[in-house]
Amino acid sequence: MFMQIFEYNGSALVAMVGKNCFAIASDRRLGVQLQTIATDFQRISKIHDRLFLGLSGLATDAQTLYQRLVFRHKLYQLREERDMKPETFASLVSAILYEKRFGPYFCQPVIAGLGDEDKPFICTMDSIGAKELAKDFVVAGTASESLYGACESMFKENMEPEELFETVSQALLASVDRDCLSGWGGHVYVV
Amino acid sequence: MVKPAKGTTTLAFIFKEGVMVAADSRASMGGYISSQSVKKIIEINPYMLGTMAGGAADCQFWHRNLGTKCRLHELANKCRISVTGASKLLANILYSYRGMGLSVGTMIAGWDETGPGLYYVDNEGGRLKGMRFSVGSGSPYAYGVLDNGYRYDMSVEEAAELARRAIYHATFRDGASGGVASVYYVGPNGWKKLSGDDVGELHYRYYPVMPSTVEQEMFEVTGA
Numbered sequence: 327m328f329m330q331i332f333e334y335n336g337s338a339l340v341a342m343v344g345k346n347c348f349a350i351a352s353d354r355r356l357g358v359q360l361q362t363i364a365t366d367f368q369r370i371s372k373i374h375d376r377l378f379l380g381l382s383g384l385a386t387d388a389q390t391l392y393q394r395l396v397f398r399h400k401l402y403q404l405r406e407e408r409d410m411k412p413e414t415f416a417s418l419v420s421a422i423l424y425e426k427r428f429g430p431y432f433c434q435p436v437i438a439g440l441g442d443e444d445k446p447f448i449c450t451m452d453s454i455g456a457k458e459l460a461k462d463f464v465v466a467g468t469a470s471e472s473l474y475g476a477c478e479s480m481f482k483e484n485m486e487p488e489e490l491f492e493t494v495s496q497a498l499l500a501s502v503d504r505d506c507l508s509g510w511g512g513h514v515y516v517v
Numbered sequence: 518m519v520k521p522a523k524g525t526t527t528l529a530f531i532f533k534e535g536v537m538v539a540a541d542s543r544a545s546m547g548g549y550i551s552s553q554s555v556k557k558i559i560e561i562n563p564y565m566l567g568t569m570a571g572g573a574a575d576c577q578f579w580h581r582n583l584g585t586k587c588r589l590h591e592l593a594n595k596c597r598i599s600v601t602g603a604s605k606l607l608a609n610i611l612y613s614y615r616g617m618g619l620s621v622g623t624m625i626a627g628w629d630e631t632g633p634g635l636y637y638v639d640n641e642g643g644r645l646k647g648m649r650f651s652v653g654s655g656s657p658y659a660y661g662v663l664d665n666g667y668r669y670d671m672s673v674e675e676a677a678e679l680a681r682r683a684i685y686h687a688t689f690r691d692g693a694s695g696g697v698a699s700v701y702y703v704g705p706n707g708w709k710k711l712s713g714d715d716v717g718e719l720h721y722r723y724y725p726v727m728p729s730t731v732e733q734e735m736f737e738v739t740g741a
Binding site for chain 2: 333336357359360361362468503504505506507
């Protein structure tokens with residue numbers, strides 16, 4: 327079956343803002359077009375205690391990009407002697423993606439973090455680094471259209487962590503049930 | 518928007534007691550799941566079943582058409598049509614539409630005077646007689662389980678469990694198969710639906726979750 331490069335591995339990612347907290351969730355399937363290879367694949371990684379990065383799209387590019395970003399963050403920590411703010415990290419990701427403008431990484435990152443005074447920050451970008459900031463939720467992956475619909479209807483402002491967890495999980499599960507290429511449960515991080 | 522591979526898993530096999538027919542129930546359009554509750558086993562008449570793989574409209578229409586032709590045969594000849602005859606009727610129709618873009622990968626399973634019968638018929642006009650078939654994008658996975666567990670002298674329950682397991686394993690690996698695993702049995706008195714289990718529930722039945730150590734628990738955040 328002919329598939330696009332972004333649909334080669336399949337993925338579903340969503341991040342949502344709550345009251346002084348955020349949640350970021352992904353599915354767990356890794357596939358090669360229609361065949362499922364693994365049901366416990368990690369798409370979300372921790373950059374530091376208050377900053378998480380999820381990478382959807384081609385899995386090999388996601389892994390490489392993650393390694394490069396961790397490297398850059400460690401250098402930053404050594405130089406500045408502190409963790410990166412989420413807004414700064416988003417700009418870093420955007421710059422690294424645009425470096426490869428004419429031979430891009432086939433990934434769509436979702437960044438979620440807590441900034442100063444525990445203000446939650448989420449953003450997503452396309453594969454060449456165009457940032458999309460949002461105040462409520464961001465989605466990425468093969469199930470993104472379903473995710474938009476599910477989040478739009480389930481989202482409420484200022485949710486507490488437990489309620490945010492429930493909302494994010496239900497939105498993710500409902501959307502991946504309508505997508506052949508993502509599924510097999512979810513990983514949810516609430517900070 | 519023609520999909521070359523038929524996104525589904527169907528299987529059928531002959532054993533000592535009759536024919537076992539099983540299928541999943543997912544319909545996909547590219548990556549989007551359009552339905553999880555499609556009936557892929559079509560009841561042509563009370564003693565013959567057809568499976569659907571490929572275009573849903575094509576399969577439904579031509580199976581119903583086949584059912585009509587079988588009934589006409591009964592009325593004209595005062596005896597039931599054989600599985601051989603029915604599958605030949607369908608194969609000839611599909612051959613005449615060859616190259617026009619029909620998408621049909623079906624198995625005709627039934628019980629006639631000569632005993633159990635199973636034929637594979639497709640939109641290229643091919644028709645094959647056999648003991649075990651699986652059709653669809655999930656068929657390689659189903660064949661693995663089916664070929665490994667098959668014996669001619671199984672009981673009805675053993676055969677049903679084999680068919681169910683084969684469909685479950687195909688839905689696990691294949692993204693275009695899923696939903697409900699339906700299992701039908703065709704015996705000397707006609708077909709009977711044996712079970713329809715959600716493959717998600719079958720997963721936990723075959724691989725129950727073992728209690729494991731908790732990695733991270735949610736705890737109250739103080740002073741947020």
